[in-house]
């Protein structure tokens with residue numbers, strides 16, 4: 793079980809990002825604090841480098857973006873606690889590729905999104 797608290801603002805921004813990107817997959821960074829439990833207080837939307845048909849089941853984040861966010865939060869007391877991405881018309885369950893790329897200790901949010909909006913958000917950790 794993951795001990796995690798997601799602030800309302802972070803959830804709202806993830807939901808919005810998933811809806812806006814639909815039917816493409818969205819991805820981004822979860823910011824917050826890692827103590828006894830993980831708190832997610834904000835997100836940063838990233839561009840999905842993968843485009844076209846395979847975009848619906850795979851995402852890749854720009855390493856430069858990751859670097860920029862790290863610089864941005866350097867003195868804010870926030871840290872990168874995980875990543876989120878959406879599964880358009882698919883369940884909020886990690887794919888084999890998702891599992892393969894998970895970094896232990898980080899939280900992975902997966903949003904199941906359809907044309908009607910976000911149906912489910914699940915959180916995973918390796």
Ligand SMILES: [Zn+2]
Pocket residue numbers: 849877878879886887890902
């Ligand atoms: Zn996925």
